Amino acid sequence: MKAYIFPGQGSQFIGMGKDLYNTSSLARKLFHLSDDILGFQMTCIMFNGTMEILKKTKYTQLAIYIYSVIKTKILNNFNPDMVAGHSLGELSALTSIDVFSFEEGLRLVSQRALAMQEICESVHGGMAAIFGLEDNVIEKICKRDNGIIVPANYNYPGQLVISGEYDSLKRVCSFFKKIGGKILMLPVHGAFHSPIMEPARKKFSKFIETISFKDSKCPIYQNVNAQPVKKSSNIKKNLIQQLTSPVKWKQSIENMKNHGAISFIDVGPGHLLQKINKKIINSIL
Missing domain, CATH: 3.30.70.250 (Malonyl-CoA ACP transacylase, ACP-binding)
Incomplete structure (x- = not known):
């Protein structure tokens, strides 16, 4: 069984996505669509910006989401048996299995990132x-x-x-x-996944109700409980709770392995999750 995994903040780099843009017409279309929806040139920040700008939460989350989802759109035979995403990566994972559209996911990520950035600047x-x-x-x-x-x-x-x-x-x-x-x-200016993010959770929970969720076509192992979930109402509840709860990544990978995952494919920029996963899997063999 194939498990696709999606990274969160920390895997970004300047130039990310340029190769996809240059080699795929579908990727170019989605990059342009992202800029149109957001109302600014996110692709310019990703391709030619500075790390000082890219590492800001409100840009980092968008960049990783856009890259990760576009990559799934242009992959051959993308047909996961299960998925998981690390923090922000959970939104990328949910888009990849059609729980909501690319456009809706982009708006969710934007609202999530802005709410979290606001807390970072005040606490x-x-x-x-x-x-x-x-x-x-x-x-x-x-x-x-x-x-x-x-x-x-x-x-x-x-x-x-x-x-x-x-x-x-x-x-x-x-x-x-x-x-x-x-x-x-860690080179971050916020206390992510802690009670400090409660105001961000409240803002995000209001916005998330404007988005239509579908049941997932394969299990997603969500951060808050490391358990496989398919029902849309449960996915939404867990996604909201995630902002103030710990990411149970180790537990998620262990459960996916125990439930039949043979290969783990890192869809995001870089290979950070592959390195982490090797340590998890080696510990249980």
């Missing part, structure tokens, strides 16, 4: 990857802190990303270092 938050400690140890330390700090991304065994208020982030990271953990501060 001093951040994220850090913790290496070398057990998940339950990280969870307990985060719970003990008096501020807002939570597990955000369960990426693979031995690596968990935490998210929250910057002061809390510094405190718990200092403690993790003392007990043997390694810390990598």
Whole structure:
């Protein structure tokens, strides 16, 4: 069984999508359509912009969504048995299996990104990857802190990303270092997948009700529970909840593997998820 996986923020690069644009008339049509819907030249930012601009949440999410979905449109024999997307990638995955259209998905991503960017600019938050400690140890330390700090991304065994208020982030990271953990501060200015994103979740939940969802044609393993979902109402509920909940990527891949996935195909720019998946799968073999 084939599983197609879709990345989130972190896989972007300047020039992404240029090869698709130059070699496919359908890709060119969809890139132009994206610019028309958004009302600005997103393709110029992707092809010829600067990383300083591209790394802003309101542009990053659009760029990765556009690239990932266009790639599925021009792939030969794109017929997944199951799909999953990491954070933003869940929207790309849902578009690829026709839960909503490319155009509707683009509007969803735009609203999601703007709502999240707004929080990033008003709250001093951040994220850090913790290496070398057990998940339950990280969870307990985060719970003990008096501020807002939570597990955000369960990426693979031995690596968990935490998210929250910057002061809390510094405190718990200092403690993790003392007990043997390694810390990598992520180059983001927001506390994604934490309670800090609650205002963004509320805004997004209102907009999402304007979009018509269909039942999916194959299971999507959603971030909030790592379980296969096909019913449109459940997909929508999980997508809204995702903004303030941790991404259970490790658990999703384990479940997909246990349910028959033999190959995992990374559809986004770069191969970040392929590297993560190898670590997950090697841990369960």
